[in-house]
Amino acid sequence: MRVWGITGTNGKTTTTWILAQFLNAAPDQACGYVTTVEVDTLKRRFYTGYTTPPCAQLEGIFREMEESGATDCAMEVSSHAIHQNRTGATVFAGGAFTNLSEDHLDYHKTMAEYFRVKLSFAAKIAAQHASDPEPPPYVVCLDGGYGEEMRSAVSKFRLRVVPVSFRRTAYDLSRLPLVGDYNKSNVLTAAALAEAAGVEKAVIQGQIPLLTPRWGRLERVPSASAADVYVDFAHTPDGLEKVLAAARGFTRGRLWVVFGAGGDRDPLKRGPMGAACAKGADRLVITSDNPRSEDPQAIMDAIVAGVRAAKPDAVYRVEADRAAAIRLALAEAQKGDTVLVCGKGHETTQEIKGVKIPFDDRAVVRAFA
Structure with a gap:
Protein backbone atom coordinates (compact mmCIF):
# COMPACT_ATOMS: atom_id res chain seq x y z
CA MET A 1 0.00 0.00 0.00
CA LEU A 211 -16.13 16.67 -5.14
CA THR A 212 -17.70 17.01 -1.71
CA PRO A 213 -16.32 19.05 1.21
CA ARG A 214 -15.38 17.73 4.61
CA TRP A 215 -17.73 18.61 7.42
CA GLY A 216 -16.62 21.60 9.42
CA ARG A 217 -14.89 23.09 6.37
CA LEU A 218 -17.09 25.95 5.17
CA GLU A 219 -20.01 23.67 5.92
CA ARG A 220 -23.44 25.19 5.43
CA VAL A 221 -25.65 24.45 8.41
CA PRO A 222 -29.46 24.78 8.35
CA SER A 223 -30.80 27.30 10.82
CA ALA A 224 -33.87 29.35 11.68
CA SER A 225 -31.71 32.47 11.33
CA ALA A 226 -32.57 34.81 8.47
CA ALA A 227 -28.94 34.61 7.38
CA ASP A 228 -26.98 31.84 5.69
CA VAL A 229 -24.82 30.11 8.29
CA TYR A 230 -21.53 28.27 7.81
CA VAL A 231 -19.18 26.51 10.22
CA ASP A 232 -15.45 26.42 9.48
CA PHE A 233 -12.27 25.20 11.17
CA ALA A 234 -10.26 28.37 10.36
CA HIS A 235 -8.21 29.20 13.44
CA THR A 236 -5.17 31.09 12.12
CA PRO A 237 -4.87 34.63 10.72
CA ASP A 238 -4.27 33.26 7.22
CA GLY A 239 -7.08 30.72 7.47
CA LEU A 240 -9.55 33.36 8.64
CA GLU A 241 -8.49 35.78 5.93
CA LYS A 242 -9.04 33.15 3.24
CA VAL A 243 -12.38 31.85 4.44
CA LEU A 244 -13.72 35.39 4.90
CA ALA A 245 -12.62 36.28 1.37
CA ALA A 246 -14.41 33.19 0.07
CA ALA A 247 -17.60 34.04 1.98
CA ARG A 248 -17.48 37.65 0.81
CA GLY A 249 -17.80 36.33 -2.73
CA PHE A 250 -21.27 34.89 -2.12
CA THR A 251 -22.58 37.33 0.52
CA ARG A 252 -25.11 39.94 -0.62
CA GLY A 253 -25.48 41.63 2.76
CA ARG A 254 -23.24 41.86 5.80
CA LEU A 255 -20.61 39.29 6.64
CA TRP A 256 -20.54 38.18 10.28
CA VAL A 257 -17.84 36.14 11.98
CA VAL A 258 -18.00 34.43 15.36
CA PHE A 259 -14.54 33.37 16.52
CA GLY A 260 -12.05 33.03 19.35
CA ALA A 261 -8.53 31.72 19.89
CA GLY A 262 -7.36 28.60 21.68
CA GLY A 263 -5.83 28.78 25.13
CA ASP A 264 -2.40 27.30 25.90
CA ARG A 265 -1.53 27.75 22.24
CA ASP A 266 0.45 30.32 20.26
CA PRO A 267 -0.51 33.66 21.89
CA LEU A 268 1.15 35.70 19.14
CA LYS A 269 -1.54 34.86 16.59
CA ARG A 270 -4.44 36.26 18.63
CA GLY A 271 -4.00 39.90 17.66
CA PRO A 272 -3.46 39.04 13.97
CA MET A 273 -6.59 36.86 14.07
CA GLY A 274 -8.55 39.86 15.29
CA ALA A 275 -6.99 42.03 12.60
CA ALA A 276 -7.85 39.52 9.87
CA CYS A 277 -11.48 39.44 10.96
CA ALA A 278 -11.70 43.22 11.35
CA LYS A 279 -10.51 43.63 7.77
CA GLY A 280 -12.54 40.78 6.31
CA ALA A 281 -15.91 40.96 8.06
CA ASP A 282 -18.55 43.60 8.72
CA ARG A 283 -19.61 42.36 12.15
CA LEU A 284 -17.48 40.48 14.68
CA VAL A 285 -18.53 38.45 17.71
CA ILE A 286 -15.46 37.52 19.76
CA THR A 287 -15.86 34.52 22.03
CA SER A 288 -14.15 31.51 23.64
CA ASP A 289 -12.57 28.64 21.71
CA ASN A 290 -11.05 25.94 23.92
CA PRO A 291 -9.60 28.35 26.53
CA ARG A 292 -8.06 25.36 28.34
CA SER A 293 -6.18 26.61 31.44
CA GLU A 294 -6.18 30.28 30.42
CA ASP A 295 -8.56 33.07 31.37
CA PRO A 296 -10.99 33.44 28.42
CA GLN A 297 -11.21 37.19 29.00
CA ALA A 298 -7.45 37.62 28.61
CA ILE A 299 -7.54 35.77 25.30
CA MET A 300 -10.45 37.87 24.06
CA ASP A 301 -8.70 41.07 25.17
CA ALA A 302 -5.70 40.15 23.00
CA ILE A 303 -8.02 39.59 20.03
CA VAL A 304 -9.77 42.91 20.65
CA ALA A 305 -6.41 44.70 20.67
CA GLY A 306 -5.73 43.31 17.21
CA VAL A 307 -9.18 44.36 16.01
CA ARG A 308 -8.77 47.93 17.23
CA ALA A 309 -5.27 48.28 15.82
CA ALA A 310 -6.36 47.10 12.38
CA LYS A 311 -9.69 48.92 12.22
CA PRO A 312 -10.52 51.42 14.98
CA ASP A 313 -14.14 51.72 13.84
CA ALA A 314 -14.74 47.96 13.63
CA VAL A 315 -18.15 46.83 14.88
CA TYR A 316 -17.66 44.00 17.34
CA ARG A 317 -19.19 42.36 20.40
CA VAL A 318 -17.50 40.29 23.09
CA GLU A 319 -19.36 37.31 24.57
CA ALA A 320 -17.38 34.65 26.44
CA ASP A 321 -20.21 32.09 26.33
CA ARG A 322 -19.69 30.53 22.89
CA ALA A 323 -23.26 29.28 22.51
CA ALA A 324 -24.61 32.72 23.46
CA ALA A 325 -22.18 34.36 21.02
CA ILE A 326 -23.41 32.17 18.17
CA ARG A 327 -27.05 32.85 19.05
CA LEU A 328 -26.35 36.58 19.21
CA ALA A 329 -25.03 36.61 15.64
CA LEU A 330 -27.84 34.40 14.35
CA ALA A 331 -30.48 36.61 15.96
CA GLU A 332 -29.12 39.92 14.69
CA ALA A 333 -28.09 38.84 11.19
CA GLN A 334 -30.60 39.62 8.47
CA LYS A 335 -31.67 38.08 5.18
CA GLY A 336 -28.81 38.30 2.71
CA ASP A 337 -26.21 38.24 5.48
CA THR A 338 -23.75 35.41 6.03
CA VAL A 339 -22.67 34.20 9.46
CA LEU A 340 -19.38 32.33 9.69
CA VAL A 341 -18.78 30.44 12.92
CA CYS A 342 -15.04 29.81 12.91
CA GLY A 343 -12.43 27.94 14.88
CA LYS A 344 -13.91 24.59 15.87
CA GLY A 345 -15.28 23.14 12.64
CA HIS A 346 -15.76 19.40 13.18
CA GLU A 347 -14.92 19.51 16.89
CA THR A 348 -17.53 18.30 19.36
CA THR A 349 -16.06 19.53 22.65
CA GLN A 350 -15.02 22.75 24.36
CA GLU A 351 -11.97 22.34 26.62
CA ILE A 352 -12.09 24.38 29.83
CA LYS A 353 -9.77 23.89 32.83
CA GLY A 354 -8.77 20.37 31.78
CA VAL A 355 -12.33 19.22 31.14
CA LYS A 356 -13.73 18.55 27.67
CA ILE A 357 -17.36 19.61 27.68
CA PRO A 358 -19.65 18.40 24.84
CA PHE A 359 -20.02 21.30 22.42
CA ASP A 360 -20.71 21.38 18.69
CA ASP A 361 -21.04 24.67 16.80
CA ARG A 362 -23.28 22.95 14.26
CA ALA A 363 -25.66 21.71 16.94
CA VAL A 364 -25.96 25.22 18.39
CA VAL A 365 -26.75 26.61 14.94
CA ARG A 366 -29.35 23.92 14.21
CA ALA A 367 -31.02 24.41 17.61
CA PHE A 368 -31.42 28.17 17.13
CA ALA A 369 -35.08 29.16 17.05
Whole structure:
Protein backbone atom coordinates (compact mmCIF):
# COMPACT_ATOMS: atom_id res chain seq x y z
CA MET A 1 0.00 0.00 0.00
CA ARG A 2 1.30 3.42 -0.96
CA VAL A 3 1.10 6.24 1.58
CA TRP A 4 0.83 9.84 0.38
CA GLY A 5 1.58 12.54 2.96
CA ILE A 6 0.20 16.08 2.91
CA THR A 7 1.66 18.73 5.20
CA GLY A 8 1.16 22.49 5.64
CA THR A 9 -0.53 24.91 8.02
CA ASN A 10 -3.93 25.08 6.34
CA GLY A 11 -5.70 22.91 3.79
CA LYS A 12 -4.33 19.52 4.88
CA THR A 13 -7.69 17.96 5.70
CA THR A 14 -9.43 19.12 2.54
CA THR A 15 -6.50 18.24 0.28
CA THR A 16 -6.21 14.77 1.83
CA TRP A 17 -9.96 14.21 1.49
CA ILE A 18 -9.93 15.32 -2.16
CA LEU A 19 -6.91 13.13 -2.95
CA ALA A 20 -8.82 10.14 -1.56
CA GLN A 21 -11.79 11.02 -3.79
CA PHE A 22 -9.56 11.20 -6.88
CA LEU A 23 -7.85 7.91 -6.09
CA ASN A 24 -11.12 6.14 -5.35
CA ALA A 25 -12.51 7.34 -8.69
CA ALA A 26 -9.74 5.51 -10.56
CA PRO A 27 -10.23 1.89 -11.64
CA ASP A 28 -8.42 -0.72 -9.57
CA GLN A 29 -7.53 1.78 -6.83
CA ALA A 30 -8.94 1.97 -3.32
CA CYS A 31 -7.83 4.70 -0.95
CA GLY A 32 -8.26 5.06 2.78
CA TYR A 33 -7.37 8.25 4.62
CA VAL A 34 -6.06 9.61 7.89
CA THR A 35 -7.26 13.14 8.70
CA THR A 36 -7.98 15.44 11.62
CA VAL A 37 -11.69 14.81 11.13
CA GLU A 38 -11.63 11.01 10.89
CA VAL A 39 -9.81 7.89 9.73
CA ASP A 40 -11.30 5.64 7.04
CA THR A 41 -9.69 2.19 6.79
CA LEU A 42 -12.29 1.08 4.18
CA LYS A 43 -13.58 -1.22 6.92
CA ARG A 44 -14.64 1.43 9.40
CA ARG A 45 -14.47 5.14 10.13
CA PHE A 46 -13.42 6.56 13.47
CA TYR A 47 -11.96 9.61 15.21
CA THR A 48 -8.49 9.41 16.78
CA GLY A 49 -8.20 12.86 18.35
CA TYR A 50 -5.02 13.47 16.36
CA THR A 51 -4.20 15.02 13.01
CA THR A 52 -1.48 12.37 12.69
CA PRO A 53 -1.77 9.53 15.24
CA PRO A 54 1.22 8.07 17.11
CA CYS A 55 3.41 5.52 15.35
CA ALA A 56 1.94 2.38 16.94
CA GLN A 57 -1.63 3.47 16.19
CA LEU A 58 -0.67 4.37 12.62
CA GLU A 59 0.75 0.92 12.00
CA GLY A 60 -2.53 -0.63 13.14
CA ILE A 61 -4.47 1.70 10.86
CA PHE A 62 -2.29 0.84 7.87
CA ARG A 63 -2.61 -2.88 8.58
CA GLU A 64 -6.40 -2.63 8.69
CA MET A 65 -6.42 -0.65 5.44
CA GLU A 66 -4.32 -3.26 3.66
CA GLU A 67 -6.51 -6.07 4.98
CA SER A 68 -9.51 -4.15 3.63
CA GLY A 69 -8.01 -3.98 0.13
CA ALA A 70 -6.58 -0.46 0.13
CA THR A 71 -3.99 0.24 -2.54
CA ASP A 72 -3.34 3.74 -1.20
CA CYS A 73 -3.61 5.87 1.91
CA ALA A 74 -3.92 9.67 1.86
CA MET A 75 -2.66 11.11 5.13
CA GLU A 76 -2.31 14.45 6.87
CA VAL A 77 1.13 14.94 8.38
CA SER A 78 1.29 17.61 11.08
CA SER A 79 4.41 19.50 12.09
CA HIS A 80 4.13 18.00 15.57
CA ALA A 81 4.10 14.51 14.04
CA ILE A 82 7.16 15.30 11.94
CA HIS A 83 9.07 16.76 14.87
CA GLN A 84 8.07 13.91 17.21
CA ASN A 85 8.86 11.30 14.53
CA ARG A 86 5.39 9.76 14.70
CA THR A 87 5.79 8.77 11.04
CA GLY A 88 9.27 7.33 11.58
CA ALA A 89 8.19 3.85 10.51
CA THR A 90 6.13 5.07 7.55
CA VAL A 91 7.53 4.96 4.03
CA PHE A 92 5.86 7.61 1.87
CA ALA A 93 5.36 7.16 -1.86
CA GLY A 94 5.29 10.94 -2.23
CA GLY A 95 4.17 14.09 -0.51
CA ALA A 96 2.75 17.57 -0.81
CA PHE A 97 3.09 20.97 0.85
CA THR A 98 0.01 23.23 0.97
CA ASN A 99 1.24 26.44 2.64
CA LEU A 100 2.82 27.86 5.78
CA SER A 101 1.52 30.66 7.97
CA GLU A 102 1.69 31.65 11.62
CA ASP A 103 0.55 28.83 13.90
CA HIS A 104 2.00 26.48 16.53
CA LEU A 105 4.68 28.99 17.55
CA ASP A 106 4.03 27.97 21.14
CA TYR A 107 5.70 24.71 20.06
CA HIS A 108 8.11 25.67 17.26
CA LYS A 109 8.97 29.13 18.69
CA THR A 110 9.90 30.74 15.35
CA MET A 111 8.66 30.64 11.76
CA ALA A 112 12.17 29.63 10.70
CA GLU A 113 12.00 26.52 12.89
CA TYR A 114 8.41 25.81 11.76
CA PHE A 115 9.61 25.96 8.13
CA ARG A 116 12.61 23.76 8.91
CA VAL A 117 10.36 21.06 10.37
CA LYS A 118 8.08 21.13 7.33
CA LEU A 119 11.11 20.97 5.05
CA SER A 120 12.43 17.95 6.92
CA PHE A 121 9.37 16.00 5.78
CA ALA A 122 10.43 16.42 2.15
CA ALA A 123 13.99 15.48 3.09
CA LYS A 124 12.69 12.30 4.74
CA ILE A 125 10.81 11.25 1.60
CA ALA A 126 13.87 11.92 -0.56
CA ALA A 127 16.07 9.85 1.76
CA GLN A 128 13.61 6.96 1.77
CA HIS A 129 13.88 6.69 -2.02
CA ALA A 130 17.57 7.52 -2.44
CA SER A 131 18.31 4.24 -4.22
CA ASP A 132 15.19 4.21 -6.42
CA PRO A 133 15.66 4.62 -10.19
CA GLU A 134 13.26 7.58 -10.19
CA PRO A 135 12.87 10.26 -7.50
CA PRO A 136 9.54 10.39 -5.65
CA PRO A 137 7.01 13.16 -6.40
CA TYR A 138 6.69 16.15 -4.10
CA VAL A 139 3.95 18.67 -4.86
CA VAL A 140 4.42 22.27 -3.74
CA CYS A 141 1.51 24.71 -3.87
CA LEU A 142 2.74 28.18 -4.79
CA ASP A 143 -0.47 30.02 -3.91
CA GLY A 144 -0.07 30.14 -0.13
CA GLY A 145 2.58 31.38 2.24
CA TYR A 146 6.15 30.15 1.77
CA GLY A 147 5.30 28.33 -1.46
CA GLU A 148 8.19 29.73 -3.47
CA GLU A 149 10.57 29.33 -0.54
CA MET A 150 9.57 25.69 -0.13
CA ARG A 151 9.92 24.98 -3.85
CA SER A 152 13.43 26.43 -3.80
CA ALA A 153 14.38 24.47 -0.68
CA VAL A 154 13.04 21.07 -1.76
CA SER A 155 14.65 21.40 -5.20
CA LYS A 156 17.95 20.65 -3.47
CA PHE A 157 16.71 17.16 -2.59
CA ARG A 158 16.37 14.20 -4.92
CA LEU A 159 12.66 14.74 -5.55
CA ARG A 160 10.48 15.26 -8.59
CA VAL A 161 9.16 18.65 -7.55
CA VAL A 162 5.72 19.48 -8.97
CA PRO A 163 4.69 23.14 -8.45
CA VAL A 164 0.97 23.95 -8.71
CA SER A 165 -1.10 27.14 -8.73
CA PHE A 166 -4.72 27.90 -9.51
CA ARG A 167 -3.43 30.82 -11.57
CA ARG A 168 -1.79 28.42 -14.03
CA THR A 169 -3.62 25.15 -14.55
CA ALA A 170 -4.84 22.98 -17.40
CA TYR A 171 -7.78 21.76 -15.32
CA ASP A 172 -11.22 23.33 -15.75
CA LEU A 173 -12.37 24.48 -12.31
CA SER A 174 -15.49 26.31 -13.50
CA ARG A 175 -17.76 23.57 -12.09
CA LEU A 176 -15.85 23.08 -8.85
CA PRO A 177 -18.50 22.89 -6.09
CA LEU A 178 -16.08 24.11 -3.40
CA VAL A 179 -15.88 27.89 -3.02
CA GLY A 180 -12.80 30.08 -2.56
CA ASP A 181 -9.44 30.35 -4.27
CA TYR A 182 -7.87 28.38 -1.43
CA ASN A 183 -10.03 25.40 -2.36
CA LYS A 184 -8.82 25.66 -5.95
CA SER A 185 -5.31 25.37 -4.54
CA ASN A 186 -6.33 22.36 -2.45
CA VAL A 187 -7.89 20.64 -5.47
CA LEU A 188 -4.87 21.22 -7.69
CA THR A 189 -2.46 20.01 -5.01
CA ALA A 190 -4.49 16.83 -4.67
CA ALA A 191 -4.78 16.49 -8.46
CA ALA A 192 -1.02 16.67 -8.92
CA LEU A 193 -0.47 13.99 -6.30
CA ALA A 194 -3.23 11.86 -7.85
CA GLU A 195 -1.51 12.14 -11.24
CA ALA A 196 1.72 11.00 -9.61
CA ALA A 197 -0.22 8.03 -8.23
CA GLY A 198 -1.25 7.07 -11.74
CA VAL A 199 -4.74 8.54 -11.99
CA GLU A 200 -5.56 9.70 -15.52
CA LYS A 201 -6.15 13.41 -16.00
CA ALA A 202 -9.53 12.67 -17.58
CA VAL A 203 -10.61 10.82 -14.43
CA ILE A 204 -9.51 13.73 -12.25
CA GLN A 205 -11.29 16.27 -14.46
CA GLY A 206 -14.46 14.19 -14.38
CA GLN A 207 -14.34 13.99 -10.61
CA ILE A 208 -13.86 17.73 -9.99
CA PRO A 209 -17.59 18.65 -10.34
CA LEU A 210 -18.45 15.75 -8.00
CA LEU A 211 -16.13 16.67 -5.14
CA THR A 212 -17.70 17.01 -1.71
CA PRO A 213 -16.32 19.05 1.21
CA ARG A 214 -15.38 17.73 4.61
CA TRP A 215 -17.73 18.61 7.42
CA GLY A 216 -16.62 21.60 9.42
CA ARG A 217 -14.89 23.09 6.37
CA LEU A 218 -17.09 25.95 5.17
CA GLU A 219 -20.01 23.67 5.92
CA ARG A 220 -23.44 25.19 5.43
CA VAL A 221 -25.65 24.45 8.41
CA PRO A 222 -29.46 24.78 8.35
CA SER A 223 -30.80 27.30 10.82
CA ALA A 224 -33.87 29.35 11.68
CA SER A 225 -31.71 32.47 11.33
CA ALA A 226 -32.57 34.81 8.47
CA ALA A 227 -28.94 34.61 7.38
CA ASP A 228 -26.98 31.84 5.69
CA VAL A 229 -24.82 30.11 8.29
CA TYR A 230 -21.53 28.27 7.81
CA VAL A 231 -19.18 26.51 10.22
CA ASP A 232 -15.45 26.42 9.48
CA PHE A 233 -12.27 25.20 11.17
CA ALA A 234 -10.26 28.37 10.36
CA HIS A 235 -8.21 29.20 13.44
CA THR A 236 -5.17 31.09 12.12
CA PRO A 237 -4.87 34.63 10.72
CA ASP A 238 -4.27 33.26 7.22
CA GLY A 239 -7.08 30.72 7.47
CA LEU A 240 -9.55 33.36 8.64
CA GLU A 241 -8.49 35.78 5.93
CA LYS A 242 -9.04 33.15 3.24
CA VAL A 243 -12.38 31.85 4.44
CA LEU A 244 -13.72 35.39 4.90
CA ALA A 245 -12.62 36.28 1.37
CA ALA A 246 -14.41 33.19 0.07
CA ALA A 247 -17.60 34.04 1.98
CA ARG A 248 -17.48 37.65 0.81
CA GLY A 249 -17.80 36.33 -2.73
CA PHE A 250 -21.27 34.89 -2.12
CA THR A 251 -22.58 37.33 0.52
CA ARG A 252 -25.11 39.94 -0.62
CA GLY A 253 -25.48 41.63 2.76
CA ARG A 254 -23.24 41.86 5.80
CA LEU A 255 -20.61 39.29 6.64
CA TRP A 256 -20.54 38.18 10.28
CA VAL A 257 -17.84 36.14 11.98
CA VAL A 258 -18.00 34.43 15.36
CA PHE A 259 -14.54 33.37 16.52
CA GLY A 260 -12.05 33.03 19.35
CA ALA A 261 -8.53 31.72 19.89
CA GLY A 262 -7.36 28.60 21.68
CA GLY A 263 -5.83 28.78 25.13
CA ASP A 264 -2.40 27.30 25.90
CA ARG A 265 -1.53 27.75 22.24
CA ASP A 266 0.45 30.32 20.26
CA PRO A 267 -0.51 33.66 21.89
CA LEU A 268 1.15 35.70 19.14
CA LYS A 269 -1.54 34.86 16.59
CA ARG A 270 -4.44 36.26 18.63
CA GLY A 271 -4.00 39.90 17.66
CA PRO A 272 -3.46 39.04 13.97
CA MET A 273 -6.59 36.86 14.07
CA GLY A 274 -8.55 39.86 15.29
CA ALA A 275 -6.99 42.03 12.60
CA ALA A 276 -7.85 39.52 9.87
CA CYS A 277 -11.48 39.44 10.96
CA ALA A 278 -11.70 43.22 11.35
CA LYS A 279 -10.51 43.63 7.77
CA GLY A 280 -12.54 40.78 6.31
CA ALA A 281 -15.91 40.96 8.06
CA ASP A 282 -18.55 43.60 8.72
CA ARG A 283 -19.61 42.36 12.15
CA LEU A 284 -17.48 40.48 14.68
CA VAL A 285 -18.53 38.45 17.71
CA ILE A 286 -15.46 37.52 19.76
CA THR A 287 -15.86 34.52 22.03
CA SER A 288 -14.15 31.51 23.64
CA ASP A 289 -12.57 28.64 21.71
CA ASN A 290 -11.05 25.94 23.92
CA PRO A 291 -9.60 28.35 26.53
CA ARG A 292 -8.06 25.36 28.34
CA SER A 293 -6.18 26.61 31.44
CA GLU A 294 -6.18 30.28 30.42
CA ASP A 295 -8.56 33.07 31.37
CA PRO A 296 -10.99 33.44 28.42
CA GLN A 297 -11.21 37.19 29.00
CA ALA A 298 -7.45 37.62 28.61
CA ILE A 299 -7.54 35.77 25.30
CA MET A 300 -10.45 37.87 24.06
CA ASP A 301 -8.70 41.07 25.17
CA ALA A 302 -5.70 40.15 23.00
CA ILE A 303 -8.02 39.59 20.03
CA VAL A 304 -9.77 42.91 20.65
CA ALA A 305 -6.41 44.70 20.67
CA GLY A 306 -5.73 43.31 17.21
CA VAL A 307 -9.18 44.36 16.01
CA ARG A 308 -8.77 47.93 17.23
CA ALA A 309 -5.27 48.28 15.82
CA ALA A 310 -6.36 47.10 12.38
CA LYS A 311 -9.69 48.92 12.22
CA PRO A 312 -10.52 51.42 14.98
CA ASP A 313 -14.14 51.72 13.84
CA ALA A 314 -14.74 47.96 13.63
CA VAL A 315 -18.15 46.83 14.88
CA TYR A 316 -17.66 44.00 17.34
CA ARG A 317 -19.19 42.36 20.40
CA VAL A 318 -17.50 40.29 23.09
CA GLU A 319 -19.36 37.31 24.57
CA ALA A 320 -17.38 34.65 26.44
CA ASP A 321 -20.21 32.09 26.33
CA ARG A 322 -19.69 30.53 22.89
CA ALA A 323 -23.26 29.28 22.51
CA ALA A 324 -24.61 32.72 23.46
CA ALA A 325 -22.18 34.36 21.02
CA ILE A 326 -23.41 32.17 18.17
CA ARG A 327 -27.05 32.85 19.05
CA LEU A 328 -26.35 36.58 19.21
CA ALA A 329 -25.03 36.61 15.64
CA LEU A 330 -27.84 34.40 14.35
CA ALA A 331 -30.48 36.61 15.96
CA GLU A 332 -29.12 39.92 14.69
CA ALA A 333 -28.09 38.84 11.19
CA GLN A 334 -30.60 39.62 8.47
CA LYS A 335 -31.67 38.08 5.18
CA GLY A 336 -28.81 38.30 2.71
CA ASP A 337 -26.21 38.24 5.48
CA THR A 338 -23.75 35.41 6.03
CA VAL A 339 -22.67 34.20 9.46
CA LEU A 340 -19.38 32.33 9.69
CA VAL A 341 -18.78 30.44 12.92
CA CYS A 342 -15.04 29.81 12.91
CA GLY A 343 -12.43 27.94 14.88
CA LYS A 344 -13.91 24.59 15.87
CA GLY A 345 -15.28 23.14 12.64
CA HIS A 346 -15.76 19.40 13.18
CA GLU A 347 -14.92 19.51 16.89
CA THR A 348 -17.53 18.30 19.36
CA THR A 349 -16.06 19.53 22.65
CA GLN A 350 -15.02 22.75 24.36
CA GLU A 351 -11.97 22.34 26.62
CA ILE A 352 -12.09 24.38 29.83
CA LYS A 353 -9.77 23.89 32.83
CA GLY A 354 -8.77 20.37 31.78
CA VAL A 355 -12.33 19.22 31.14
CA LYS A 356 -13.73 18.55 27.67
CA ILE A 357 -17.36 19.61 27.68
CA PRO A 358 -19.65 18.40 24.84
CA PHE A 359 -20.02 21.30 22.42
CA ASP A 360 -20.71 21.38 18.69
CA ASP A 361 -21.04 24.67 16.80
CA ARG A 362 -23.28 22.95 14.26
CA ALA A 363 -25.66 21.71 16.94
CA VAL A 364 -25.96 25.22 18.39
CA VAL A 365 -26.75 26.61 14.94
CA ARG A 366 -29.35 23.92 14.21
CA ALA A 367 -31.02 24.41 17.61
CA PHE A 368 -31.42 28.17 17.13
CA ALA A 369 -35.08 29.16 17.05
